[in-house]
Amino acid sequence: MTKPAPRRITIVDVARHAQVSTTAVSKVLRNAYGASPAMRIKVQQAIAELGYRPSAAARGLRGQTYTVGVMLPDMRNLFFADLLDGITAQLSGTDYQVLLAPGCNGEKAEARVMEAMIDRSMDGLVLIAPVSSKARLNTVARSVPTVVVGRHGPSTTYDTVTDDDVIGATLVVEHLADLGHRRIAHIEHQETDPVRLAEMPNAQRANGYREAMRARGLADEIDIASTSYTHEGGYLGTKELLARPARPTAIFAGADVVALGAMEAIAEAGLSVPGDISVTGYDNSALAAFGPISLTSVDQDGRQMGANAARLLVDRIGDRDRRTSHVKLTPSLVIRRTTAAPPAS
Structure with missing residues (x-):
């Protein structure tokens, strides 16, 4: 019984x-x-x-549950751990607790997550690189205080925190060009929605790459493999680039996890990093700093981005009618062992 x-x-x-x-x-x-x-x-x-x-439900009926929902696109990307560190550090000493959910890089999955968080009376949401339409994000933000991380473009309903992805891509191209590279390729995350395109960080990085290549007189060398910001995406994108008649001497991967896939494909082809091909990432995650990897990467200061997101959210919870804020951080390049001068012809 x-x-x-x-x-x-x-x-x-x-x-x-x-x-x-x-x-x-x-x-x-x-x-x-x-x-x-x-x-x-x-x-x-x-x-x-x-x-x-x-009881969180009872507290919700009285006005606050002191819970903050954080939606991540991918639980396997270590950069998001830096964002979470910043969020939790900023909220330490307060009554707020953070609850996580994966958005799974899809609009339907994101909609379910956001609806579930709203239904559970969470006081505010931090949405990290959401792929949902802007109209959808505005609808959510009118229901609950919301901060969007990683999406460019202002909003009158939600606050945003971004990295200057164009500058970050420019730092990579300039570093590689200064080393003597000309055939600098880029692996981007393929964007399927043209309406959303301009706001996404992956599109901003790809545009920054193109602009920087043109500025260095390398317009004819622009070469992009469109896959995904995953390990598999880096692997497949690099295999595609290595099959070119004139393979690149350097690869700018749009994220650190992509760079790891690129390095695997390079090793599988019997080539070395950076002896044959230089590789750079983006995020400066914990993996990039790991000694055996030692990946040159753009540092967009994920912890500071997370701290800013949490601060803006608490301010928004306290004053729903205040003017929206849009914070943009300036990245830096951390140079490690995966980049060097190109091999002699």
Whole structure:
């Protein structure tokens, strides 16, 4: 016979155990004015002895659940861990808790995640590189305070945090060109929605690559493999580039995880990095700094991006009507062992 689930401890149980009113318990829980130090000690002791946990649903009915939803496009990309570190560090010392969900790089999956977060009365959302339409994002932001990370383009309904992806791509091309490379190829994330194209970080990086190549007089050498910002995408994109009649001497991968796939394909072809082909990434994730990899990469300061997103979200929760803010960080290039001068002809 199945035992019934244990009854949830309520605020009434805490009040009885502490021999105080439910109003007094509520004041202690909300850290409100009017509860004496002695009262706080009695209530907190009762909470500890009974194992009381406030009901998020009940708190939501009163106005706040103190939960923040963070939607990630891909749980395997280590750069997103840097963003999360920044978000959680900024929220430390507050009552807010972060809950994660994967958006899976698809509009339908993202819609389900965002609806679930709204249905659970989360106080605010941080959406990292969402692929949903701008109209959809605006609809969500009108329902719940929202910060979008990685999408370019201003909005009057949600705040944004971005990296200057054009400058980041320019830093890569200039570094490689200064080393003497001319055949510099790029692996981009293929964008299927022309309406969304201009706002996406992958498109900004590809445009920055093209502009920088033209500025260095290398317009005829522009070469792009369109795959995906994944390990597999880097691998397949590099195999495509290596099959060219004149293979590149350097590959600019649009993300660190892409660069890892590129390096695998290069090794499989019996070539070396950087002896035969230089490789750069983008994100400066923990993998890039890992000694055996030592990947040259663009640092867009994910922790600072996350901290800014959390700060903007808390400000938005506190004042829904304030003017939207749009923060853009300036990246830097971290040079490591995967880039060198091109091999002699």
